[in-house]
Amino acid sequence: MTIRSGEAEDAAAIADVHIRSWRAAYRGIVPDDALASLDHERLTRVWADRLTGEFTGPGAGVLVAERDDAVVAFAGFAPGDDPEWPEGGERRVVDLGTFYSVPEVWGSGANQGLAEAVHSAMARGPFDEAVLWVLSANPRARRFYEAQGWQDTGVEIEEELLGGTIMCPVSLYRRSIGRLPG
Template sequence: MADATVRTARPDDVAEIARIHRDTWRTAYEELVPAEVLQAIDVDETARTWSEAVERGQVFVAVEGGWTVGFCVAGKAPEDEVAHADGSLPADAETTALVSVLVEPRWGRRGHGGRLLATATEHLREAGATRGIAWVPEADKASIGFYGKAEWEPDGTVRTLDAGGRPLREIRVTGGLALLLAT
């Protein structure tokens, strides 16, 4: 394997982040989300959203050799993302971070996701975060397994999104931020 690293995303990474977002969703969620929804993902529109997160320093990219192969966005969790099912907030709501990791499937199982999550959690700890959460489609066993290896487990909170007229059930996983890379 070529040299693999993780670094903070730069503005010139935005187009590739948007492409990875589109391509990964089209591959990983083809059985969960209607094809017309996946085909409607617009890279230019998505890039505008990612540009804002990159400017805030909330995005990290995984690079292998000269290729950008995945990314992680991590920042303070909005109240509606961290709230209990009854709407109440946990005691640590102010120090809970929202995290999302995407690695292109063709680059999977090479440690990129773990490096992304470990780097993001290190930055989150330095910023005062104490816990992380992520939302994962309930049927996405690969992502649930990935977070499980980091000792992030489902906390019992479920939400259902409208995915182009098809319900998409997601579970929330949560865990600590003291992640270390295996050597």
């Protein structure tokens, strides 16, 4: 398996992984019609924009995992406000906004390898802590993150998904990432 930085040319492959992952992991959590309506062309545009926008710059990035020259997993992270910081204050963290893989690599070690690479990349950024939100009803993802050193903060909110068409409870996780020389 190869792990590398994602590039704009990866947008279609990332969109494919995104859709396949959602349809497998969120079945029974997200309504079937919402999963069926995931649009590859729209997500390709979204990822092309993200790969040249919000996931660039200090403390941000997209990493892809390839097996046999095909993208099988990806993760995107970027600076964000600490969701537990008091209103009116400002504390920045790195937000692991996306981490998805095709079902064929679940349990193969591919996700662990990608997680290690993501943690190293985040540690080279300007922040000491990272956060992520995970669907509360997704025990597989929760176990995975906990095995990677993430801790459930006990904070749960309702989040709009798919442009606000559905609401799902999400749980906040936090991880110390330390800082490495850039």
